[in-house]
Amino acid sequence: MIEANGLTKRYGSRNVVDGMSFTVQPGKITGFLGPNGAGKSTTMRMVVGLDRPTGGTVTVNGRRYAQHRAPLAEVGVLLDAKAVHGGRSAREHLVALATTHGIGRRRVDEVVELTGLTSVARVRAGKFSLGMGQRLGIAAALLGDPQTLILDEPVNGLDPEGVLWVRTLLRGLAAEGRTVFLSSHLMSEMALTADHLIVVGRGQVIADAPVDEIVSRVRTSTVRVRTPDAARLAALLSREAGVELASTGADLLDVTGSTAPAIATLAAGAGIVLYELAPVQASLEDAYMQLTEHAVEYRATPPDAPTATSTSTSGAHR
Template sequence: MIEARGLSKRYGQKVAVDDLSFTIRPGQVTGFLGPNGAGKSTTMRLTVGLDRPSAGTVTVNGHRYRDAAAPLSEVGALLDAKGVHPGRSARSHLSALAATHGISDRRVHEVLEQTGLAAVANKRVGGFSLGMGQRLGIAAALLGDPQVLILDEPVNGLDPDGVLWVRRLLRHLAGEGRTVLLSSHLMSEMAQTADHVIVLGRGRVVADAPIAEILTRGGAERVAVRSPEAARLAAALLDADGVELEPEGDERFTASGLSAAEIGRVAARLGVELHELSPVASSLEDAYLALTREQVEYQAA
């Protein structure tokens, strides 16, 4: 379990993390979301002792990470997959980490197999692709068989098969009762992996809820409509306040601001034939954008 209470971090006049309080529980994958500059990376660095809080506390399993007797067995972290000497092989890198905790060579071999790196274990890391580097970072995080995993953008650079592997791995680890914190900008992947989501904006918690609840915050209800008289129906629907339509060809559009039942009643009154009238579920991306609309620090012109 990871617990933050009143956690804050300042860099000069810049407030990176502002009075955060949350609990990341075992047995589930917790997604960590937020725009660039929201404080996600700073919070993860504070959790593993790479930065000191300006105020408040963050603990792992009831104590500070730096007080852990065997840190690799307590927390496995992937914060920067590039933090490896390029002249070392994957095996020698993991063996050096293992030696600090008395971890056996057998365990090194196990994580190389688990992450698909066994065939390139003796190759220099400097020649690795981005995806292979990510796999090595995940292998290092798994090395101590930790109860807590903190992964920042673990699928960055992975091919679709690798992305699926990470998703299944994290779901499996959470199913074993481990605490998993996952940061990613890939909303579609997060929607399929996370059970719970914490959203940061400008250093503060914007949302902290199960993903099913987050999805209900995706904005106005949207309805897919298809009819051979789509233009006539659309013109009638636009008479209502707050209605927005997204045309999708001559016979199809998506409407927001009215329910499927309300659209059906308008169609019945006009005698318009309907071929489709179905609610469109909000995506995690819709919900995320609705939650962070006012929290984006870096905006393109």
């Protein structure tokens, strides 16, 4: 279990993490989401003692990370898969970690096999692809057979088979009663993997709830219509004030700004047959975008926005 109470980290005059309180429960996968700059990485670093909090506390299994006599046996951590000496082989890297905790070579061999590294165990880590580096990082996190796992972007660089393997692995570990704390920017994968979500923005917790509950909060006003006469129905709907249409297939329309009863009435009056008429279900991505729309620090310039060279520079860049 991971418990944070009023966790704060200040750099200069800015609170990167601003009074966060949350609990990551055992027996489930908890996703950690937020825009770039939201404080996710800093929070994870404070959990494992790499950064010292300015205020508040955070414990793992009832103790601060530094108080555990054998941290690898308590907490498995993957924060940066590149944090490996490039001149060492995968097995040498794992043996070096194991030696610090009195972990036997048999366990090293077990995690090598578990993570699919057997054929490259004696290859220097510096020659690994991004995906193989991730597998080595996961192997290191699993080395001490810990009760708690903290993983930052663990599927980054993995192929579809590798992504499925990680998902299955984490679900199995959670089913054993272990605590799994997982950060990722891949909403589709998080929707398939996580049971619970902690969403942060500008250093504060925005949402802390089961995945289904967070998705159910999304406001949606889009109705999907399937009809063999999509063009004629679209023409009729386009005359309605505030209605927006999107063609998603030869006989499919997504209608925003109207309701299913109103569309059904309009279609019946025109003799248009409807095969399907249903609200579009919100996705985790929809929910995430709504939750964080006012918490994004770094926004890209829209493609059609004027650039600095196409506008007056009078008084600029002073």
